[in-house]
Amino acid sequence: MSAPLGVEARGLGVRYGRKVALGGVDVAIPAGSITGLLGRNGSGKTTLASVAAAFRRPTSGAVLVGGEDPWENEDLLPRVLLVRESGDVLDVETLRTNLRFVEDCRPAFSREVAERLMDRFELDPDAKPQKLSRGQKSAFGIVLGIASRADLTILDEVHLGLDAPSRYAFYDALLEDYVEHPRTIVLSSHLIGEIERLVEHVVVLDHGRVLLAQDADALRVTGVSVTGPAREVERFVVGRTVLGRQQLGGTAQATVLAALADGEAAAARAAGLDLGPVPLQDLFVHLTADGAADAARELGRAR
């Protein structure tokens, strides 16, 4: 029986020689959600994804996928998919042969979705992966990632080299298929502004540790973006944690960590301030800046 698979890491540690890639990570990725796995380069995102998909073993601790250890688990692995950048494919075979191979391996593979996406990304089924451009390779990885319909689908930086229209085509296709066939999707990307609308849950890694793991909507209301006359904005931010600040002439914008009561919001609007949700990207940049752990703790969910 196919059902979305959650991921749970318990004290997960991975070392590459002396380098600590993950240091005692405890995190849960809810089943049946789209989770944004965010972090700066080298923060441990790919390593966490690799352990969950049994590409490598942890040095310490454990990862459970659907409550089971994925390592060499022949019942579980056909339901778990990790696409890293452009995917692991048979480079000397055509895209058509690759799709046939994946269709044979993946129990939930949809040929109809694969055909539609191959057309949408204008990929020639007779081409070989080694002859494709960077963006076309990524597009083929996306075709495999979506058409496989794995119960746990991890897409790690699959957008690299894609132009903006293709990236948005990817987001639309992912969301469309997710709605029709709910599963657990983990989306690792640096383009936070673009994937923000997709994610329901957010995990932020930094230097091999979980900085934040939270429901995306709950996270968005922990902060507020304030725009208006500079003097009013300055008055508003007094006593609050400011994540970012911009000023153009007499107009300023500030992003602050604050959950406003109804009265506070009404007072701010009366003072001519526009209030909006905090952009996930601003929050991410602030949280992962050096020495920003205090802000993460302030969010109340930091590890």
Place this chain on the structure above:
Amino acid sequence: MSATTRPLFPARPVTRQGPVLRTAVSVLAWFGQVALWYWGIVLVVVVALPLLVDAFGEVGTSTIWFARQSGVWFPFSVLIGVATTYPPVHVASGMTRRSYVRGTLLAVVAIAAAFALLMAGGLMAERAWYGAMGWDWSPQDQGWFDPDVTFGSLLVAYLATFVVAYVSGLLVGTVYAAAGGWWGTLTLPLTAGPSLLMTVLVGNSNDWVPFSELFGSTGEGTPLALVLTVAAVLTLTMAAAFWLLATRRSIAPRRG
């Protein structure tokens, strides 16, 4: 589906093989493509060379006998490539490393059997052709390839040589992929050495092999029982090493 969507391949019922059989069939299908080229070239050379020699001199030596070395080292090289590049695709496709090891071992035994059949049969056919043409036929040095040797003995000798060589190829590729270039090169005497040893044992024409009298040596070639014993020990040892390394191998992040 949009009106413009092109079918990728004809509709077919998806027959789900087990991962071991799927792996074996896939490796055989990929290998079959290059093997066709290999045998095509062998056939052209084996037929053309004696005719060419006959035009200028006297034909006396088997050509296909020389192909034995290519039959060892060509698949050996291809299987190094399989062992270095295929496991990431296998794991990324939701299969275990165990099924990869079992499937590839099954495939290399099938490849070795096919190559042994074709080589032994080819040698016999060549001998008959030389006889019909009135040419002398003999391998350059004899051992198991004595002019009077039977098809069965040839088949066994080839099979033993090829199985060891092909498992050796998988092991060499796995060590390079799992442990890197330095370890891959430093361990070549252990990983590729057995293949060399088998070709020497089988090609041996003046039995110098220690303890061969225990296996019924007649003082000429290496006794068949000794060839089979050594091949079995080497194959099992290398297969065990291949299993241990390949089922523990991490798949490094793919970039580019």
